[in-house]
Amino acid sequence: MEVKREAVLQRQSEGINGKLENVTVVIFGAGGLGSNIAHMLARLGVGKLIIYDFDRVEPSNLNRQHYGVDDIGKMKAERTAERIKELLPYVAIEPRNELVDEEVLSSVYAEGDMFIEAFDTVSSKVMAYDFFAGRDKPYICTTGVAGPFGELSRRDLGHIHVVGDFQGEDRKDCYIPKVMAIAAMECSVVLELVCKKEY
Numbered sequence: 001m002e003v004k005r006e007a008v009l010q011r012q013s014e015g016i017n018g019k020l021e022n023v024t025v026v027i028f029g030a031g032g033l034g035s036n037i038a039h040m041l042a043r044l045g046v047g048k049l050i051i052y053d054f055d056r057v058e059p060s061n062l063n064r065q066h067y068g069v070d071d072i073g074k075m076k077a078e079r080t081a082e083r084i085k086e087l088l089p090y091v092a093i094e095p096r097n098e099l100v101d102e103e104v105l106s107s108v109y110a111e112g113d114m115f116i117e118a119f120d121t122v123s124s125k126v127m128a129y130d131f132f133a134g135r136d137k138p139y140i141c142t143t144g145v146a147g148p149f150g151e152l153s154r155r156d157l158g159h160i161h162v163v164g165d166f167q168g169e170d171r172k173d174c175y176i177p178k179v180m181a182i183a184a185m186e187c188s189v190v191l192e193l194v195c196k197k198e199y
Contacts, residue, residue, distance in 0.1 A: 005090045009045045019194050020045040026108055027051045028100050028128060029118030030076035032174055033142065035066035036183040037116055038093070042084045044191065048092040049084075050111060053077040054099040064176040100124065105131045113199045116186050117141035132160060138199050140189045145182055146173045152181055154189070161189045 009017045025046050027034050030053035038051055053076040057067045071079050077095035084091050098104055100119075105128060115137065119125050125141065132139035142164045144150060150165030163185040165178075193199050 003088075003090075005045065008043075008088065012045065016191075016195060017045050019197070020191075021047045023113050023190075023194055023199070024048040024050065024111060025190060026112035026115045027118060028116065028124075029053055029120065030080045030095075031055070031061065031118060031120060032064040032176075032179040033145065033183045033186070034116075034118030035076065035080050036180055037118060037186055038080050039066050039084060039087075040184065040187045041190065042088055042091045042093065044187065046190070048094070049081075050094045050096065050108065051077045051080055052096045052098055052100050052104065052108075053080075054097055064174055064179045100128070102127060102131060109135065109137070112137065114138040114140065114190055114193060116190070118183075118186075129160070135159075138189075138193050140186045142182055142186065145179060147178065148173075148175045150178065152178075152185065154185060163189070 023046050025041055027037055027049060030038065030051050034053065038049055041049060055076050057071045057074050057076055057079060059072060061067055067079060075097050077097050081093045081095040084093055115132065117125060117128055129141060136159055138159050140161045143162055144164035144167040150167055152165055155162045164182055
């Protein structure tokens with residue numbers, strides 16, 4: 001059955017839908033944050049998604065990431081793209097099975113309107129933050145994803161937007177309510193920037 005984008009998004013503002021259709025968002029990571037962010041942005045109506053991840057799905061991912069048992073062993077970026085296409089075939093989505101380094105950041109910068117960080121490691125977070133701090137396109141990142149609870153907030157530093165509880169980063173202590181809430185906060189920043197045309 002063919003379903004058009006307009007039919008899926010009819011409960012959203014037509015004007016906002018039009019703006020979203022012309023936006024490309026690059027997501028760095030397809031784990032707990034990234035896989036859920038990709039699904040949310042696809043449902044929101046973002047025109048194109050580019051997703052980076054070099055990792056494969058494993059059983060310990062299933063408590064918070066947008067995968068199932070049948071996905072174990074598959075590449076995260078590819079499987080996220082496939083799952084979204086199964087749900088919403090009209091979505092333009094490009095998976096890239098690559099480890100993100102400074103060279104990748106430099107090469108993809110021209111392709112995206114906004115960039116979302118969903119890394120696992122502090123070193124990757126610092127590398128990307130330093131890269132985008134010296135540029136002007138919107139960069140949405142996190143700090144404090146771990147732990148069963150924590151008061152979430154947002155800090156805007158010019159074109160850089162940070163969400164999280166600004167506390168824990170132990171990725172061996174992650175719970176889906178908090179992970180999903182932070183993923184939703186990152187997506188909310190995208191929607192706000194699109195509505196305000198701040199990109």
